[in-house]
Amino acid sequence: MSATASHFHLIKTDSGTAARRGRLQTAHGTIETPIFMPVGTQATVKALTPAQLREIGAQIILGNTYHLNLRPTSELIAELGGLHRFMRWDGPILTDSGGFQVFSLAKLRKLRDDGVEFHSHLDGRRLFLGPREVVAIQSNLGSDIAMVLDECPPWPCERAACEAAVARSARWAAQCLAAARETGFFERGQLLFAIVQGSTYDDLRRGAAESLAALDFSGYAVGGVSVGEPEPEMLKQVGATTPFLPAHKPRYTMGLGTPPQMLKMIAQGVDMFDCVLPSRVARHGLAFTPDGPLNLRNEKHRRDPRPISEEVVNYTTQFSRSYLRHLVQAGEILGCTLLTLHNLHFYLDLMAQARAHIEAGDYASWHRAWCERYESGAQRV
Template identity: 50%
Template sequence: MFKFEILRKDNQSKARLGRIETAHGVINTPVFMPVGTQATVKTLAPEELYEMGVEIILSNTYHLYLRPGDDLVEEAGGLHRFMNWKRNILTDSGGFQVFSLSKLRKISDEGVYFNSHIDGSTHFLTPERVMEIEQHLGADIAMCFDECAPYPCTFAEAEKAVARTTMWAKRCKAVHSREDQVLFGIIQGSVYPELRHRSACELLELDFPGYAIGGVSVGEPKQEMYEVLAQTSPLLPEEKPRYLMGVGEPEDLIEGVRQGIDMFDCVVPTRLARHGTAYTRNGKITVRNAVFARDFTPLDPDCDCAVCRSYSRAYIRHLIKAEEILALRLLSYHNVYFLVKLMENIRDAVRQGEFLRFSHNFFGHYSVK
C-alpha cells in the first residue's frame, strides 16, 4: 500500500526528487500539502484542488475528533468519502494543537487532559486513543502522538518532551494496525542539537516508514529553524520520506528542499488570503490596500492560475472591502496554486540538475518580508 523511491538527487545540494505511492495514488515529491483542518481546505472545493494538481492534503485529528467526531467519519466510510476527496490524505496527531492550548491542558506520561476550545468540555487523549481516532479517519498517512515543546524552553523541558515523544511513539506503533495506513514518527528536541540527535536515534530504532521534523515554526527565528533543519535532516534515513511539519512560506520550502526535505504543510496560503494578501513572483502584496484600488492587472502577471487569468487586483480589493466571500475564495485559490506550482517548478529543477540555479533566480525576484 505504501512505497517511496528516490528518482534523482541533486549534485550541488541535498535536494531530491521522489515518488510516494499509496492506495489513493501517486505523490510527487518534494510536495506541499495544503491544510484541510476541518476536512476542507478553507473556501476551496476538492475539484479546484484537483485543477491545481494537489496530490495530498492534511487534516487535523484534534479538530475532527471534537467535531464532528471520529466515529461519525468512520460511519461515513472514512475521511476520503466524507469529504469527497479521492487523492491522498495525511492526518496529524493533534500534538501541535495540544501544545497551542497551553492554558487548557495538562500533560502527563499517560496522556493529555484538555478542555475543548469549542465548548469547554473535558477530554483525555492517550497515544492509544489517538491511534484509534486516526484509524477511524482512515488517512493514508497518520502521525504519531508527540509532545511539541514551546519556544523558548529550557534544555530540561525539551529533554522531557523528547522522552515522552519516544514513549508515546512506541505506544502508537504497538497499537496501530490498519494495513492501508502508514504511521510516521516525529523528531522533537527544540533547538538543542543533542536532543534532536537523541530523538532521531530513538525513533529510528522503531523503524517507521517515514519521519517528520516537528517542533519548528513555533516562534523561533527563521535562522534557528534552518539550523535545526540542517542538524536534523541528515540524521534521517535516505530511503524514507522526510517531512518538515508546519512550514510553507516560499523561502522556507526552498531551504527545506535544499536540506533534503520531501514533504511540507502549512496553513499560510489560506490564512494570508483571509488577510487580503497574495503571493506574487516579487513577494507578497496586501491587495486590500488603497494602492490597488485602480490596479487592473492580475494578482501576479506571471501566474497562469484561473484567478490570474480572469480577475484584477482592483476587483478582488473591491470584494474584500465589500466583505464578499468570493474575495477569500479567489485569494485562497491563487495562494495555494502559487505554492503548488512552486513545488512543481522545484521538482523540474531537481530533475534537470538545476535546483541551485532555480533557487538563485527565484530570490533574484522574490522579496522576503
C-alpha cells in the first residue's frame, strides 16, 4: 500500500449537508465511516477489555505515541510483536504523533525548528521528538494510521504566532512523509495522516489545507480545535477547513467532542472522531442518553428502578439507575466499567445511526432533530 493508494471509498454523500458515508481499508480491517474511536492512551481503553470493546461495536481505537514511547517504550512493544499483539487488539489502531503534547505540556517542552525537546512528565529526563522520530516510533508500534508531528497553537493565538505554527507544522509534515517513504512505512501497510492547523484564521486554515492536500497524504485531520475556544468558533474552524481537503481521502477531527458536536461536524464533512469524554465522565458517574447527560450522583436516582435508557440497549442497561448510583457512590470499579461500556456504546451507536441516515438520504433533518432533543432534554432524565 502506498501513500496514494485507494484505501478510502466514498459510498454516499448527503444531499442536504456535506455528510459522507465511507469505507476505510486498513491493514487490520475495514472501518465504516463516520466513526468514533475510543481512546486507549496507555495501550488500554480504561476499564474495558478488548472483548468488551468488540461487543459494543468498536472498529478502531486510538493510542498515544508520546506516552507509549515513555512507558513501556516503542522498542519494547516492537520486540513483543507490535501494539496490536501487545494489547491483544486485532482491529485497526490509530496513533497520534505526540503533537498534542507540544500543546498540553507547554511548561515541559522547548520548540525547535527540527522538533520538540521535552522533559518527561514521569521522571524529568530529556527526550526529543522530531518528524523522523515520530515516524520511527509509530513504525515500532505498528499502528494502522499514524499522524504527522505538528504544533497545535493555543486559543487565543496572535496571528504571527499562528503563522509560525502553521509553517512549522507544514515543514514537519513534509519531513514525516519523506521519512515514511524512505523507511518502507507504506509498504508495511501503514497510513500517514496530515494535520491542518490555523487556529481561528480562516485564510491560514485554507492555505494549510491546500498545501498539505498537494502532498497527497493518506488522510487529513483538522487539528487545533477544542483547545478552549467557544463551540461556535470550534464549528467555524472545522467548516473553514473541510471544504479544502481532498474529497477522496478520509477526514478526521481530533480530540472531540460531545454527541451533538460530532453530528454537526459530520454535517460539515468529517469522517472520524476521537475523544476521552465518554470514558472520562463515566468514571465520575455521568451517563449519556438521547435526552442529554444523566448524573447518577444525584439523590433523585437513589431509588430509581429504571435503566439509564430504554432506547440504547447494552449490557449496562440491565442494571437500575439505583444500582449504578450505588456503585458510583461506593467507588466500586464495576461502576467505572459499566458506565464506560454504556457511554462508548452510546457514541458508537450514534455513529451507526448517522451512517444509516446518510445512506437513507435524510441526515439533514434527522441530525437537527436529534441535536434539538439532546440539547433541550425534551424528556427529563
